[in-house]
Amino acid sequence: IIIMEYRNQVLIALYIMTLLTGLPANLLALYTFGTKVRTKPAPVDILLLNLTISDLIFLCFLPFKIIEAFNNMVWTIPYFLCPLSGFIYYSTIYISILFLTAVSVERYLGVAFPIKYKINRKPSYAVVTSVIFWVLAASHCSIVYIVQYQLPWNNTQNNSHCYDNFNPEQLKILLPVRLELFVVLFCVPFLITLFSYINFVRIILCLPNIRRKRKQRAISLALSTLIIFIVCFSPYNISHVVGFVQGTSPKWRVDALVLSTINASLDPVIFYFSSSAVQKNCKHFLKRVLTKIRDLIPCKSLCP
Numbered sequence: 001i002i003i004m005e006y007r008n009q010v011l012i013a014l015y016i017m018t019l020l021t022g023l024p025a026n027l028l029a030l031y032t033f034g035t036k037v038r039t040k041p042a043p044v045d046i047l048l049l050n051l052t053i054s055d056l057i058f059l060c061f062l063p064f065k066i067i068e069a070f071n072n073m074v075w076t077i078p079y080f081l082c083p084l085s086g087f088i089y090y091s092t093i094y095i096s097i098l099f100l101t102a103v104s105v106e107r108y109l110g111v112a113f114p115i116k117y118k119i120n121r122k123p124s125y126a127v128v129t130s131v132i133f134w135v136l137a138a139s140h141c142s143i144v145y146i147v148q149y150q151l152p153w154n155n156t157q158n159n160s161h162c163y164d165n166f167n168p169e170q171l172k173i174l175l176p177v178r179l180e181l182f183v184v185l186f187c188v189p190f191l192i193t194l195f196s197y198i199n200f201v202r203i204i205l206c207l208p209n210i211r212r213k214r215k216q217r218a219i220s221l222a223l224s225t226l227i228i229f230i231v232c233f234s235p236y237n238i239s240h241v242v243g244f245v246q247g248t249s250p251k252w253r254v255d256a257l258v259l260s261t262i263n264a265s266l267d268p269v270i271f272y273f274s275s276s277a278v279q280k281n282c283k284h285f286l287k288r289v290l291t292k293i294r295d296l297i298p299c300k301s302l303c304p
Contacts, residue, residue, distance in 0.1 A: 147173050
């Protein structure tokens with residue numbers, strides 16, 4: 001019981017930290033990319049806008065997880081929100097992976113084939129790619145929803161709890177699906193991202209006319225993306241492989257899934273290094289906040 005209470009406290013702290021940092025940062029990114037897409041759309045801005053929307057959808061459902069943790073993992077909210085929040089939770093993991101990969105490819109093509117890419121770069125390609133990514137991630141994750149909540153042999157549903165309590169018959173379907181998720185929606189995108197950023201950084205560092213600041217941004221972008229993959233996405237997806245080999249879900253799978261939550265507060269780091277407009281708006285926002293704070297300090301000192 002003590003361990004469970006400690007775990008719930010860690011969950012609450014992690015969820016609240018993600019919400020408080022991720023929500024304002026993603027709203028700022030939404031404003032920035034939304035403005036750019038309306039005025040002068042570029043493929044990378046469209047991709048980053050979709051990544052921002054994915055994070056915001058996830059953050060909108062995160063309070064349900066916070067309430068659940070506060071109630072010692074008892075689901076007191078209307079039960080239809082349980083499968084819906086789970087579907088959003090899983091889908092946004094793979095949507096984020098796909099869009100982070102697309103951004104890495106866009107960056108690589110921009111420096112490896114600058115002239116050819118500039119000629120053929122069209123916003124419509126990014127729009128089509130975005131639609132494919134949303135459908136691909138949602139369709140794969142909908143299998144989990146169907147197996148857990150719709151199939152006739154599911155007699156394990158307990159409306160007081162919201163978690164993946166799969167029976168052996170369900171696992172026969174889910175474990176191969178999870179392995180496919182690991183290969184198709186994690187392993188392949190990760191290898192593509194790794195290839196793209198290694199070559200992106202290598203080319204940038206070899207160009208003599210590139211400023212040192214831009215080279216540092218390129219390295220920071222690559223490192224921050226790889227850190228997100230390793231810290232946020234790797235443990236959860238590795239649990240797919242372990243579960244397939246063992247024939248059951250590993251006990252640490254839930255804890256690995258929690259790490260993916262941090263992604264929503266780390267993605268804005270990618271936005272910052274990917275877009276000068278985000279950097280500009282971020283600096284402007286911080287400047288306004290500091291100005292407000294300075295204006296309030298004299299008032300407080302004079303107040304009785």
